[in-house]
Amino acid sequence: MALKSNAPDGDIQTAWTRHKFHNLKLVNPANRRKFKIIIVGSGLAGSSAAASLGEMGYNVDCFCVQDSPRRAHSIAAQGGINSSKNYPNDGDSVYRLFYDTVKGGDYRSRERNVYRLAEVSANIIDQCVAQGVPFAREYSGYLANRSFGGAQVSRTFYAKGQTGQQLLLGAYSALSRQIKAGTVTMHTRSEMLDLVKVDGTARGIITRDLKTGKVSRHAGDAVLLCTGGYGNVFYLSTNAMNSNATAAWRCHKKGAFFANPCYTQIHPTCIPVSGDHQSKLTLMSESLRNDGRVWVPKKKGDNRKAREIPENERFYYLEEKYPAFGNLVPRDVASRNAKNAYDDGLGVNGKEQVYLDFADAIKREGEDAIRAKYGNLFDMYQRITGESPYEMPMRIYPAVHYTMGGLWVDYNLQSTIPGLFVLGEANFSDHGANRLGASALMQGLADGYFVAPYTVSGYLGSTTLDKVTTDHPAFQEAEKDVDDKNTKLLSVNGKKSVDDFHRKLGKLMWNHCGMARNEEGLKKLITELAALREDFWKNVAVVGAKEDLNVTLEKAGRVADFIELGELMARDALNRKESCGGHFREESVDTGEFAGEAMRNDEDFAYVSAWEFQGVGNDQTLHKEELEFEHCKPTKRSYK
Amino acid sequence: MSTLNLTLKIWRQRSAKEKGSLETHKMDNVSTDMSFLEMLDILNDKLEREGKEPVIFDHDCREGICGMCSLFINGKPHGPERATTTCQLHMRSFKDGETITIEPWRSSAFPVVRDLMVDRSAFDRIIQAGGYTSAKTGSAPEANIIPVPKENADLAMDAATCIGCGACVASCKNASASLFTSAKVSHLALLPQGQVERTERAINMVNQMDEEGFGHCTNEGECEAACPKEITVENIARMNREFIKASAVSRG
Ligand SMILES: Cc1cc2nc3c(=O)[nH]c(=O)nc-3n(C[C@H](O)[C@H](O)[C@H](O)COP(=O)(O)OP(=O)(O)OC[C@H]3O[C@@H](n4cnc5c(N)ncnc54)[C@H](O)[C@@H]3O)c2cc1C
């Protein structure tokens, strides 16, 4: 199947405007309420889409697994959101944000999508301010900005270290208004467990009520998946405990292609693991690299306290190797260099950790100024580690944070299943092989506020849809599949806990499909994951009942899907014999001027890998979307 | 790292309709580096291996920001540490040999779903009653068109940091939701964008709070002490002023 991006040709700067006018039909305001739109997820992407489509007059049903839409994982985003406003007058523009994002993604994203993202980024800030999002301001009363990795301009808007929280509460407030107005019906503690297709088109979902275990059917005219990323494949990640891939994976099994699953982002600054009991990892925002300096002792086995190590015996490896960007190199570069440092035996106290030091910043600006900027992050660090970053440097370590891969979508954010749209982190669209800091929040809100309302209307306005009710056999069948799967999980009656499997999966993925990958390791991983899958279905222990609140059953279903997704990630990583962005193949490194740095292979791999499901455990079919770069000519991505 | 031996008394309750009781569990060799919820994970792992049902509690981000975790620990919402949610509480805050009692939030407006999990949808309905500006997508003016004094923006941010966990209600002898409601009323009242609907907002949100069955505020101040985000009772004073002003305006 040839993958068509459906992006308009011609001048990129007018592409979105022309597309809206020429290619996207409108739905008359009076007709909108006749359409039911199902939105799965209430993070930035889901809440903003549900609110906006509700305001337009559509009839929206929105679902989330938490007890309130306000608690979606987006709430945890700390650092900020990018926008090309150019308030600091330091040379930013739509074009520069576009260029930085394509370059930051290591030339593996679709130019036209990224351009549109940069274009609507200014509207996002306007919208959020109007909602009352309390962004940081200067004494003048105007909005403040800071810098993030991979950019030489200050374009990041922030609300202390709680930007995601404030943006989500803004979107949640708009959503709440629509719930009150009756255009949106909210279903909390509801998990989507399958997609329902009628005549090849997405027409509904099957959900399980997490309070009662009751399975139910929901029919609609379009389904918007806004279910977030799949970083929890690795067990330990910075994602929230409930973040999962189940909705996306089950759509994949129903025919939606999965794109670039191997592109995962490892964030360089997380709090190191303290023991086997560890359930998740805590991020320390990238914004800290504005003022913190990354270093390790120059001597192996130097176990002196940080403050006792003199300046000339410290290795500020980022500043030395990348003078232009210094500590603000993109995440993949920072993470890999941390790994190199501790692989070379230079990790702090012999462990997989490096320092992030604020001593100079405190000397320069005073403790109060630093507290004002990062106080809540420092407190969080101290609560977890028992150490004060005002007195000693933070210990940090790279951890899984974000997944660039996701369901394949065209320019309209529509998947390969007509009527199934995918927004936010759940799609693959804008970040290529590596996402720049503060760009996920931007993308989630761009998709939900400013893209999907047009493209979903375009779909509804130009498609003839028969009336479908939940009595349709396709619903019966999907409900039965869900029920059978749950019955099967409960009947294994094994001895190993769901977490045992999840932990093991995480270790395998981290060792062979983490920060560095190679052919041998990936082949081994594929075999081991197949064995893990079989073991799971023979030996997992799931207690409790199907038609009852049952957190073990919830987890078991998600882990089963994670294992299958892990297999696809490994296959994708094996296929991509180049290093790009977050995907580092040890066989593909520079041997010349940039010795040891990742080496991309544009000749053979300038494409999106979109995988078509062919049954559990089987090889999937690879479809390629060739990428063209008319504006950002792929060059060596250097931050020296 | 050191370890602790602990006795846990945990509230078990099948549903709002059924009666609950405390169940005792011994926990040995608990690492002081563990978080409180990781300690409960270990207990649940053990229970599941024994074929028993795990203790049900809400949690998600485990970073102190989503507001999903709750727990009344030794008589205090979110336990003994100031400005710390249960998920961020670490076992180094407890002593070897200690008995820890763990109960759900108790308020008739927060019915128990199972064990330690409660239904806090009343909070969502309070926000639905008016916790927003009616700025439709697409209708916003340029963001820098209205400068906001930094002091106001900072105060608004302080109020807006509320995570909606419900500790304020759980700590209050009247089970009042005034701190929660006032944080949203204040946040929007402090910003120019919130002015147009200011009157209506205060009235509708306060009325909804009463309708949900939360008690009245009698200025005990327990909520401020219990709030993991250190939202202050000044917000309640501000809400009361807004409400009185609003009632006067709407009557006039
Ligand atoms: C700690 C941390 C900090 C971050 N900081 C930043 C930052 O500073 N800047 C930035 O740009 N990005 C940041 N990111 C990334 C960013 O937060 C996420 O990529 C983004 O918020 C994802 O939003 P979303 O709407 O796509 O999904 P989410 O917010 O993950 O929402 C997913 C929604 O789907 C629902 N859901 C999932 N599965 C199902 C199902 N089966 N059925 C029903 N509902 C379901 C969930 O309940 C939830 O409502 C950070 C990420 C982390 C982990």
Ligand code: FES
């Ligand atoms: S789990 Fe999110 S605040 Fe505790």
